[in-house]
Amino acid sequence: MSVRSQPRQLVWVTLVIVAVLGLQVAAVAGSVSSLFWPFTDYPMYREAHHEGETLHDYLVVARLDDGTERRVGRKDFNLNVWQFQKEVLQPMTRRQVADEDRARLRRAVELFEAKHARRIVALRLEDRPHVLSRRGVQAAPERIVGRFDRDFWSLDR
């Protein structure tokens, strides 16, 4: 089949080629994650890390209304790893907490309470850090990052 015999198709295909390349370039140049999906940018794992840097391994502990404490994970909130990171861990680890962070945590707590029919009174974030070194990744002393009571995420605050 020759392109000469199908000039109109040639024109359409040319437009498609330009559009596809344009979308991919726009996605990369604009660093937009989802606007042109499935044409996206690939910025993952781009940051460099150095010797002595700390790796955080967070653990969330919930105090329930009956006074008991339990470790809670992403499945307790019906969230996947990434959603758990965004909805639960980020609000608790941010230095300057915004209203949006509180709303996210509130949303997550509501998911937990809907799933378990239990009320969370407070949350505690613990960290089991590790440090990068030439000899490998070495464990560092554990610490409590913060305690968060209901006022933190409550609408009434």
Place this chain on the structure above:
Amino acid sequence: MRRLWGAWRAYWFRPEPVFNLAVCRILLVWIHLTHLLGWNAHQSFAIRAQLPHTLYDPLPVLRLLTLPWGFAGWGSLLDGAWGFRPTVGVLDAVYWVTVVAGVLALIGLRTNVSLLAFTLGNLFMQGYLYSFNDSHHSYNALFITLLLLALGPSGGALSVDAVRHRLREAGATGRLAGPSALKERSAFARWPLLLVRWVLALVYLSAGLHKLLTGGLAWMNGYTLQYYLYRDGVRWGNGLGIWLSQQHELCAVLAGGSLLLELLFPLVLIWPRLAWVILPAGAAMHAGIYWTMSVGFYRQIATYAVFIPWTQGLRALARRFAWAGGRARPEVLYDGHCPLCRRSMALLRWADWFDQLRYTDVEAGWARIAQQHPGLSREACLRDMHVVLPGGSVRAGFFAYRAILRHTPLLWPLRLLMYLPMASVVGPRVYAFIASRRPRVEPCAAAHCEAASSPGFLPRPVPAEGLGWPRWVLGGIGVLPLVLWGAMAWCAIERPDWFLAWTREDGWVESSQVVGWLVAAWLSWRIARHARRLGLRRGALLYGAAAVGLLWIAGEEVSWGQRLLHLPTPAWMAAHNLQQELTIHNIGTLAPSLRWWASLGVAGASALSALAWMVRPAWMRRPHSALWVAHPILWPSLISVLGYWGLRRFTPGLSGMEELRQAVSGRLPELFELMLALATVLFLAVVLQQVRGRLTSAAPVRAQARVLRPASLALVGLLGIALWLRLERLGKPSFDIDEYLHVFAAQSLNATGRPTLPSGADYTRALPHTWLVAESFRWFGVSEASARLPGVLLDLGSVLVLFLMARRWFGTAAALVAAGALALSPWWIQAARTSRMYSLFHLLYLIAGWALWQALEGSRGIRRLAWAALALAVFALALRTHTLAMVLGAAAGLFVIGMALATRARRYVALALLGLTAVGAAVSAGWMNPQRLWETVNSAPVWSQGSRYAWGYYLRELWPTYPLWVVLYPLALWGLWKRSRTLAWCFICLGLAPFALHSVIFDAKRLRYVLYLLPWFLLAVAPLVAGWLRGVLALRPGWRLAIGVASVAVIGHAWLWQVPRVTEEFPSPPWRDAYGWLRARLAPEDAIVTSMPLATQYYLGRPASYVMNNVHLQGVLATRRRAADGARLDGYAGRPMLTTLEELKRALASHPRGWILIDRGRFQTKTMTRPMLTYITERLEPVDAPAAARGANPVLIYRWDHQAPVRVARRAEELGG
């Protein structure tokens, strides 16, 4: 240009085997289909369905796929609220449709459609799953590949479609339909695979560049990979990853290799052989990532299939195993007059990938067969298929098939079947049973055969009959009315505000009706004349009368008699006419019955025409039938007229809004009249075409649609991209300071006829732009997007004018370069996206310059006068738009004087002009105030004082943003000078001289002030760049591509570099978001202090209490009014101004509660005094409002509350003291 186009075609559309495409299709569909079948889709959907709606933020692709549900304006297609969320049931249905489509795509049945459905289904499902703040990359390359395969001829081989095509061809024509599947080539088989390679290269390159630009070379230090390995290893419980994270040196080596691989991946586009190294390395990298970090990109590995030359590989394999070539081939003898035999041979031919067999039609080649194989009889060969094997032995019937299969590896599984026990007994019987019942057809005449071989049973498409129009015109006639009706109906239901705005009195719908009826009258008149020449007297008479009637209807629409003659509306008419006008069709009781009878006529005419076209009675062949019978192509337009009656009963979007529903219902007749006018015009156009065709007795039938020339196509594409770049999220940013002036002035213009600001002052600066904004508001309602739309359209006009100018002077290639650079310039785009006079002024300056050139040098005689008149008119309009237009006068004078000096005979003209200029200046000085003129030209606001008298300001600014142009411009002017000194002088006068004026004389220096000169720079540089491109195209492909990639990188860099500067030049504070946030917290008695009172008025709907912006005390809007208590009033909104700390304290003390809103760009000492600044930051509580803290220039919010002693600790005394 032609060479460029030729190179493009040679690169993308070189014929290649469709087999490669088919293998990729099967492989990728198979991989993903197995994944789908093993995936518990219902459970995944059900889990997402439980998530709260606040988490649901659908990706744009999902919004597109769920249209029209959830649509809430064009902006909503990209982000924001979306009213539709698919239920689990819908998703389950999509899943099963996708699976079925996948199966069809796999076997290649209706390949393009099924593969497209498969891809869209997957995009829908995966898009939904990614619409909960959780999107990933692992499917991207696969989906893009599937989409492109769906658009290419991927069903041309290894598919049911290909087999069906061969069978149909063989059965109908006797031809065995081309070469084997492996050899089938198409010019459209290359681009999908090549495009996927490009996308993959861009993907890897972007990943590598991100690492290099963000992490630098330190990314390869080993610690980085240790970090990621350990983090993901712990996250996913991957022991191998944790172990590897302890190996520092190994991590450093692996990180270096990965980065190198990503950065070098694009080289496979230039040197395809590198794929043998890069692809295994890439696959190893992804496998390693999967094993150590549990991140699965195996689908991306599957897309590497596009790099593999499957056809060549199979051929090599065949040669290796001696399946093909170098041996004598068996000869198959078949009955060419037997359709079944031909189809069997076609199947064999398709499966014979390596050309192992020869095929001979016994009827056609019997003479040769008899000569070579004297032992064979013709009757036996016609009765049973025969195969002559290389050794000379002959097999017949079932055993012939068995022998054939030995030579076709693809059919070897069937061979097993034929060697089953008892196969030798059963097989011949089955063969004999079928062979004895097969039909035979005798040879026939060519014409008869052609008719018999028609593959379908449908009659020839009726719409093209006798019209002689190209398909796109016919398609337009068929589709346009329905699209228009659909769009209007959608607006009536979903966007009643638009509908009401469009159908208002003297709106565009009514204007279109008038134009339609006038066109219809003209067409009717022309038909009457042609009918008379054809001897159709009755027809001529009736169409002549119809022309008069249609003219009358057009007049009725605008009631022109009344308007022209200024007749008063009689009392009876005023009482009974719906619009209180002197028209018949709007008389209360008559209007509905007119619509009813018109509809009945349309319906009756449609039905009778349909009947006539189906029955085709003898009178249909007479010439006069064309005058009365509606052509089938018109049926959609007739149906769209009748759609009015359905729409009257269908306004679900307006339920519960009775008043609005009634308003829309009242305007629906306008839609009816619009569609009726359109249908009439189309009917008459078709009749005229038919009559003309019969008049000439040879209607010119165009066998092929006119091919768009590549340059036109490129221009259309360019304009499309330019339009998208300018329209994209046009309404999203809040208005910036200068935009409010036009917005409020335009609203006032519409309401009162005067461009007045809320302060009561008239805003007459750039009045033409305000008119355009006002008109846009009337058509599209008041919004950010509609205010900015005129600028966008004018800017596109500039691109188009620039293209035309460049094409006239330097040819098409240079025109495309110039227009492309202008269309993609971030500065230019941003100026177009601002509701300000710049786009209008840019266009006017360009047109005025061109007209000036044409008047002085480019034309002769009466045309010269016309161009001069145009130049003057545009100059006057430009002057009304921006005082900078005076530059054009200076440039024109300079040009004329220069040209006169250069011509010996005209030197006296130059002297006369110089003398006139001097006299003019002297006289002007007498009655004008030169000091005032100088101040006007040099009015420098305080914010620009830092750059006053900096002569090198523009060069300093332009060098990093347009380095190419700065370097190329002198070269271009030099080249132009050698080519045409007149043209070069024109460019110097219109481009370089104003630039010098701006640099040296004008005080106010901002890049936006010299943007209007950019087209002149581009015009000069474009031929140089175009010439360079031609040189590049003459190079070898590898170099060509390398230079092309490098150029794109350099230009892209220059392009991207400008974006932050543009943001800096046009900062737009998020006032809408800030006030949206504040609205929920604002009490009616709260005071508002702001730097932007018009923003408060626009977005909050109430005036600000105080204005705190000392810049308002200067410049064109310096306030001269004072309130009763002596306070100064702001020139924009007429609100009291706070100019000192004491005034601020008094204001805070006099209100128990209030808010201060200032954008960060104005939170500085130019806007307020330093004590005020310090007081606000130290004494008031900053409010954390996320909505206001966006963008380069966020809105800062402070509040005071005397009743809140703890949260806001400032008491009234303290604030007051």
